[in-house]
Amino acid sequence: MQxxxxxxxxxxxxxxxxxxxxxxxxxxxxxxxxxxNTQELAYNREYRSACGYYKGVKILALSTGIGGASMGxxxxxxxxxxITHAVRIGSAGALQNGxxxxxxxxxxxxxxxxxxSCAYVPAQFPAVADPSLLQACLxxxxxxxxxxxxxxxRSHDSFYTDQETEICEAxxxxxxxxxxxxxxxxxxxxxxxxxxxxxxxxxxxxYQADTAQGIEEYGNGDAMAAQxxxxxxxxxxxALARVMQDE
Numbered sequence: 041m042q043x044x045x046x047x048x049x050x051x052x053x054x055x056x057x058x059x060x061x062x063x064x065x066x067x068x069x070x071x072x073x074x075x076x077n078t079q080e081l082a083y084n085r086e087y088r089s090a091c092g093y094y095k096g097v098k099i100l101a102l103s104t105g106i107g108g109a110s111m112g113x114x115x116x117x118x119x120x121x122x123i124t125h126a127v128r129i130g131s132a133g134a135l136q137n138g139x140x141x142x143x144x145x146x147x148x149x150x151x152x153x154x155x156x157s158c159a160y161v162p163a164q165f166p167a168v169a170d171p172s173l174l175q176a177c178l179x180x181x182x183x184x185x186x187x188x189x190x191x192x193x194r195s196h197d198s199f200y201t202d203q204e205t206e207i208c209e210a211x212x213x214x215x216x217x218x219x220x221x222x223x224x225x226x227x228x229x230x231x232x233x234x235x236x237x238x239x240x241x242x243x244x245x246x247y248q249a250d251t252a253q254g255i256e257e258y259g260n261g262d263a264m265a266a267q268x269x270x271x272x273x274x275x276x277x278x279a280l281a282r283v284m285q286d287e
């Protein structure tokens with residue numbers, strides 16, 4: 041019997057070592073048109089998966105749901121099926137003026153303001169992208185002439201704490217580009233387990249704009265956010281193909 045993982049419901053595949061990781065299961069549908077010879081694989085809880093080929097490289101597309109805890113499960117189970125390289129393609133809210141809707145945030149590292157990464161290792165351990173995979177993402181964004189910002193993001197566990205405004209202002213003052221909920225867990229757990237990781241975030245909320253309104257507009261297909269989503273998919277796939285060709 042194949043060794044299916046309990047949550048992502050996938051078994052090892054000798055061809056698969058690369059993954060692209062949206063949060064939303066519905067985003068799998070928007071990844072598939074960029075791939076050839078696609079195949080739906082599994083759908084359990086927040087974990088929907090499919091695979092296909094990009095420039096000859098077989099790619100797993102796996103949704104990870106919301107938050108670091110779900111991401112952590114995905115990372116651990118992907119390791120068991122042979123994934124060695126993973127790029128998150130998520131959304132973010134800007135923490136700096138000048139970051140527009142649809143701009144990409146290429147995360148060099150993440151503030152570990154989440155619970156999942158701290159469950160693994162003390163806060164002194166840095167959450168940073170793999171240098172080679174990050175460089176491949178940067179080269180892909182530049183080659184496609186896409187608007188991007190390179191720097192630190194913040195991962196957190198809730199949009200709705202009583203101190204959200206003060207927290208965002210404090211991290212903005214420290215130069216943090218934007219916020220998401222999964223990058224810190226991906227970077228931390230990936231590093232501890234030997235997985236090469238990167239995170240590309242599509243900005244969907246302007247700094248100091250209403251988060252709930254921004255998310256609603258994103259869900260309704262805001263044109264600039266949709267362009268940013270397509271851009272982050274292209275960058276992630278190009279980066280994975282580039283790294284595989286170099287190795």
